[in-house]
Amino acid sequence: MSSKNVYLAAEGAAKDWKEAIQLCGKCMMEHGSVNQDFVNACIEREKEYPTGLPSEIPVAIPHSKAEGIKENTICFLRLKEPVRFLRMDDSEEYCDTRLVFNLAIREADDHLEFLQKLMRFVLDAGVLEQCNKLPLAEIPAFIEKELG
């Protein structure tokens, strides 16, 4: 299953969560994984149901099930400075994070095992530290190995 997923990594600076999602979107559009509809849907969804996860190392997992996903893709974004995402479990709280995983996944029910692994992955301080440290070019292979 993992061989069908595309893993991308990007780096950059964003002033807020919206710019962070746009950076992921740009990376995924350049790769041809998604189109602008998907990026817009992620931003709209984030406004209403935010995706910041307040774990040991906070992360955010913006995603949407809208049209516009051409292939299942996980785009990792490493930011220079943290941006503030509202929290998934309590949208009146927030977490500041430099690590964003933008998920473009169609037919979630067919990817249950993968999603379970993915949720464990984004909550695992050990692998997130690797995502922080590794050269950007090595990250897609690292994530694929961890989720494969």
Place this chain on the structure above:
Amino acid sequence: MPRELTILVACGSGVATSTVAQEAVKDICKKNGIPAKIVKSTMSEIQSKQEDVDLIMVTTNYRKPVKKPLIKVFGLISGIGMDKIEEDIVKTCKELLNL
């Protein structure tokens, strides 16, 4: 024979977290002998779907009033406070089934 409960598991987009939570809820019900059918939805579908279910579970905060019992299950995804949530689920389900 006890009837089967219908449980709605909802998250923001109905994709990632509700899929993971749904599976965790399925396991909890199975382990505790609770007959349950689980359906998934987005948060915005809760209002229209609540009539057809016995119990609602959400992975995020939901502030609108609902007519059915509501359990927050974010911990099933993060793994934090899992035992307490399992306890809540089992207790609520058993009450609904009059067990």
